[in-house]
Amino acid sequence: MGATHLPSTEFDGTGMDDQLEAEAEAQLGAPAEPMVQLLDPDGTLGSDPVFSKYAEKLDPDTLRGFYADMAKIRRFDVEATALQRQGQLALWVPLTGQEAAQIGSGRASQPQDYIFPTYREHGVALTRNVDLAELLRQFRGVSNGGWNPKDTNFHLYTLVLAAQTPHAVGYAMGIQRDQKLAAANAVASVEAGQAVEPNAAVMVYFGDGASSEGDVHESMVFAASYQAPVVFFCQNNHWAISVPSSVQTRIPLANRAKGYGFPGIRVDGNDVIAVHAVTEWALERAREGHGPVLIEAFTYRVGAHTTADDPTKYRESAEESLWRAKDPLARLEKYLRAQGLADDSFFEQVKADGDELAAYVRKTTHDLETPDIRTAFANTYVEAHPLVAEELAWFEEYSAGFADEASADEASAGEAHRVQTDRAAR
């Protein structure tokens, strides 16, 4: 594999070739385009002129950590699916099959980076230390955003497809301005003994389906124009609910980057080592001020789109089997065992840790408190708002008419009302 995969290949202009290519990809699950791969499905580590050096930096602990994370999030996925089946969650969005794409990229990010997920990035959430039970709040219907993004620099899930992509670029434009300001004040900061903030970048996730949304296009235009420090991470999992990726694109998605004027790289999304290497490269490049990169992680959604979906209606089980043979966990396990980096006891421990996490998530999900609608009144606006105050007052009076039922909630109601009153008083 040469360095030619860095900037993607020229569009050859023959529609038939593109169509055949797309069909071949859909049928074989194999990309016709160059793709960065370091660890093949047999667990053999290959080499790459650009990215091997990132793989070489990974110590055994980190590699075992990749496996542990992938196993943990897969176990979490199983548990959340079960919770949905048991009526504890309204919906679940499984990630199985995409563990390497998510853990590899998430682990390449630094704490100062800011991440904008779509809604399937539970693995990335794990790498950002989001409490996974908190993450379920949204799917239990007790919150529209279960965690505070300021704690982890992991933004809320965004359900309007691709709407988060311009947010990511704007955030990156803010980082640019902050870094300019910091550079201007650097001498003063050093003199004052203040630590210099490390450079940061933004990474935004979206899928092959969302790649068709106009917001992805506009985001890439903005990112290129201002050379914003942002990495577009597209998980091409081959299916937008029931529509194959060949309907979204006639060329490899990574090739689109060329049209915007920044590098696009297709990486084997089931190879955690390659995903980590490519993402680390892209984030470093962005932090150093060299602008955006598009990464297309070539992967597969092994399960359903959501627990409300039925993949048997639109795809062959043979295709799923084909992709199961490329499983991201299996190939890393083979590698770790072959290299003597992990033995049975390690994998047993990983399983035990996964079960422990599942038990914690199950217990915590049952205990997630249903909020009072008064918190929705309180959070609609930051500043006091007469209409909200009026409607809340009406609601309080109306609710008071049901005294018996209301008394049980009295304590929490009083608290929410106090918050609103305090804001009104400001």
Next chain:
Amino acid sequence: MTTMTIAKAINEGLRATLNNNPRSLLMGEDIGALGGVYRVTDGLIAEFGADRVVDTPLAESGIIGTAIGLSLRGYQPVCEIQFDGFVFPGFNQITTQLAKMHSRSNGNLTVPVVIRIPYGGGIGSIEHHSESPEALFAHTAGLRIITPSNPHDAYWMIQQAVDCQDPVIVFEPKRRYWLKGEVDTETPGASADPFKAHVLREGTDATVVVYGPLVPVALAAAEAAAEDGHSVEVIDLRSISPIDFDTVTASVRKTGRLVVAHEAPTFGGIGGEIAARISERAFHSLEAPVIRVGGFHMPYPVAKVEEDYLPDIDRILEALDRALAY
């Protein structure tokens, strides 16, 4: 006190914002070297540089979306949408993202983005350049919407919009950009609260509620009505969301009659909301049904016939006659 146009007042207000608030920045199409198609940002790029007066790619969703991202990073962007009819590519970002971010983050995140939109007709322009889409945004919780009608308000309201921690849309009455008036740049005075309606002319027989471009029209109609012996109170709403119903209610309790006029179509419009609220709040004070004056239920018509579409002095007088006939 200085005399200036509304366009100049907004320009000065933005200049003051950029000077006073280092986290503020302007973004939009052609707002740099050109100074915007209405020259509202004239000269600002020379003064503050391209990082704070940002000529963006031609993409409204991108403008609003990146502004949201900048605000999440602690900046306070003021976006210019070039014309009212071109806000719709950004409608998704405004209604599903900007309006809901504070709520869906359980109050953890604030997105104090300001969106400036020149709106309304009366300048003989081509399609999509004369619209009044304010009701579409007023229906969305989480947004605030204000609209100045004079230079003093324009100077202060743009700054108050930036100071507000909620997202604010400022609808600027484009046919009044060249309207001149006194501006006190030292103190906002009665304009300290941008969400409060102003009684511009006191009266006892009927109340006319208007905002933005129709304020001078309503004042002229009230003058004409006075010649016929009718004392008409005129209220400049100033804020479309929230609406200062207290001021309107107090006026209707006094006059007993209410006419609401706006350029936007009456169906599903702000006038209907005011009529409903006032009928709930002041039913026993009303001597007549609340009468709405506004655009028809049609796409904004071609420029050569917009005079037949836009509410003018006679249309408001006709509505007053109907109200006074009860």
